[in-house]
Amino acid sequence: MGVAECLSRIHARDGAVRAWAYVDRSATGGEGPLAGVVLGVKDVIDVAGMPTTHGSPIYADNIAAQDAAAVALLRAAGAAVLGKTVTAEFATYHPGPTVNPRKVGHTPGGSSSGSAAAVADGQADIALGTQTAGSMIRPGSFCGTLAFKPTIGRYPVAGVLDTAPSLDTLGLFARNLDVLVAADAVLGGTADCPAPRAPLRIGLCRMPTWDQASAEMQDALIDFAAQLHEGGCVLSEVTLPEPFARLQDAQMLIHRTEAAQVLGAIRHEHPGDVSEEFRAMIDAGTATDPADYAAARAVQDECKRLLPAVFAASDLLLAPGAPGAAPEGIGATGDPLFQRIWTAVGAPCLGFPAAWRSDGLPLGLQVIGLPGTDRQLLADAQTIIAHAALKEA
C-alpha cells in the first residue's frame, strides 16, 4: 500500500476503530528495501516531532526530539512513518479508545492495541509494538493479523519506554509475511534467509493454562495441528517441565516489581492522573519482598535453561495465541495468560489467525522457537502460513 491508500482507509474507518494517537498526513517514504511500506509506531516509542504520550494524559505534550533507534532504521530503509498508534497506559493494562476492527464492540487486545488494529484493518502495512506480558501476540490474535515478537533484545530499544527491563521486547505487526521478513532484517541486522525445515517438526504445546482456554480455542488448535499433519509436518505433543507451571506467577511478580522500579515515580508524582489498574500494579510491585523477586528470577532462569530440552524433538511449538476470541467490551484488553511464559524466557513467537468465527472474530495461534533462531522461524513460517486463515481487512 502507499500513504495515500492508508490515509483514505483511515478517513473511512478511524471514527469507528480509533487506532491512531497521531497521524502525519504529509508522511512520505524513501528508497530502500522498505520503499512503499507504511509504518505505524506504538505510542510508547519516539518518533521525531510527534508526541509520545505513553497512553497517559501526563505525557500529552511530550514531543520527541528524535526517532527511536528502530524507527530510524525503518525510516532509513524507506518506510513511511505515518504516525503513532494507541497504546494502553504505559504499555500495561488500562486501555485507550481503540476497538477491534473485526467486530467493533470487542477489545482489540493490548497493550499494542492501535498497532494491531491499524495493520489488521489496512490502515498501515506494518507497525511497531512491544510485549512485556502479552502485548503483541494477544492483540494480533484478537485482531487477526501477523504479530512477531522476536527474541528479546533482537530489535534495539533505545527510545522505547522501559516498563520491565528484563521482559520488555520490541516487535512487529504485518499482514504480509514477506514484508515482515524484510522489516525484521532491517531491525534485526541479520538478513539471512534459511530454507524452511522439512519435514517441519511441530510440538503441540497445551501449556499449563490449557484448561483456561475456551473450548473453541482448544478446537482451533487441534484442528490446525491436524491440518499441519496432513500438510506433511511431523506432529508430537510437548509437555513443559514442571518449573514452567511456576513461570506464569513468576513473570507477574517480575513484571510488577520492575514496573514499580521504573514507573513508580510517575504513579507517585501524578496520583490523580493514573488509572486504578496502574496504581494497583505499581503498589503491588513496590511491596514485593526482595527474596520473592530473586526466587522469581531463579524460576525464569531455570526455564530458560530447560528450553533446549523442550525443543529437543520439535523445531517449533504450536500453542494458543489467547484464551479465546476477543472478549466483548473495550474496558480491558483480555488476559495474557498464554503469552507470559514465552515473554519470560525471551523466545521468538509468531502469532497468526488460524480460524474465524461466524461473527467475524478470529481465533489466533502462535508458534514459538528457540531464542536466537528468529530467521529460521520466519522461514518455517511459510509452511505454517500456508495453512493459516489470513484475511484482508
Next chain:
Amino acid sequence: MGVAECLSRIHARDGAVRAWAYVDRSATGGEGPLAGVVLGVKDVIDVAGMPTTHGSPIYADNIAAQDAAAVALLRAAGAAVLGKTVTAEFATYHPGPTVNPRKVGHTPGGSSSGSAAAVADGQADIALGTQTAGSMIRPGSFCGTLAFKPTIGRYPVAGVLDTAPSLDTLGLFARNLDVLVAADAVLGGTADCPAPRAPLRIGLCRMPTWDQASAEMQDALIDFAAQLHEGGCVLSEVTLPEPFARLQDAQMLIHRTEAAQVLGAIRHEHPGDVSEEFRAMIDAGTATDPADYAAARAVQDECKRLLPAVFAASDLLLAPGAPGAAPEGIGATGDPLFQRIWTAVGAPCLGFPAAWRSDGLPLGLQVIGLPGTDRQLLADAQTIIAHAALKEA
C-alpha cells in the same frame, strides 16, 4: 453477623478489597425478620443521607433524600444499612477499584462489584445489586457467593438508577440461603415456602455460547450435573430453540439503545467525565435504527413465549455462571455472555459456587427457573446447595 463484626472485617480487609463507596459506622439494625442482618447497597440505589454516586465523579456529591423502596423495606424488616458498595460506572462496564476478595489481582466482576465482594468476604450478610446484562450472576460467580436475580419486576425499583428499563432487575447477594429466602420474602411480598420438588428435574443447558466457556468451566458444569444425578435429581439435556441463538445480540442492542435514551444526556453534558466504554456504548445506542430495535424486541418477546416449552421437562435449568473463573486484572469486569439471555427473558436465576480452583478462585454456575416461580426456585435451591461448594470468607 452484626454491625460490629462487619466493621471489624472491613477494617482488616478494605485496604485490599475496596468494596465500599461509603460506610456508616453508626449503622444499627431493628426488630423484625431481618434483625441482625447487615446490608450493603449497590451505589446506584438510594439510601437516605448517603451519596448515590452511580460510580461516576459526576455524582460525587449526590446525597439521597430518602431510601429507595427496597432499602426502606429491608430496613423496616430490621436490617442494618451499613453503606454503599462500589458499582461500575452507571451500572455498565467501567469498573471501580474493587478487587476479587478470593484473589486480589483478579476482577470481582461487575457491575455489582462491591456488593458481591463485600458479601463473599464477610463484610456484609446480604447486599442489593442490579442486573441489566450480567451484573449480578457474573460477580457472584467470580467471587463465590449466592447471587439471586429474581423475576424481572419482583423487587420494587423506585429509587434505583434506570439504565435499560426493559431489562433492569434488582436482586440480592447472600452467603446463607435461609437469609436470602427471608430477604426475598420481604422484598417480593410473597413469603410462601413451597416444598422442594422431588425428584427435582434438572435440564443441563449448554446455551448457544457454550464453546466460549473455558474447558474448566465446562468440566465444572458436567461434574456438578453428575453430582446432582447421584443425589437423586433427574437430569436431561435442554437445547434452546433457535430464536435464543439471536437473543444475545438482541439483548445487546436493546441494552445500548435504552441506555442511550435514559443516560444519553449525562454523556453529552459531561463528555470529559465519562469513560471511553460508556461513551462508546451510548454513541452506539444513539445510532440504533428504530427498525432494528423493534426487531430485537420481537426476538425478546418470541423467546419469552417459548419459555414454557423450554421448561416442559425441567423444573430448573443448569448453566455456567460465567465463561470461566474471574479473569486477571481489575480494568474490566468480564464478559456477560452467559447471563444476557436470561436477563432478557426476565427469568429468575440463582448463582452459586460449584467448584474451586487451586489458586482460590471459584467456578460458579446458575440455575434458572420460569418467570414468576421465584419462591419455588428458592425452595428447590436447598437441593442444589446441598451439592454446592459454599465457602466462608
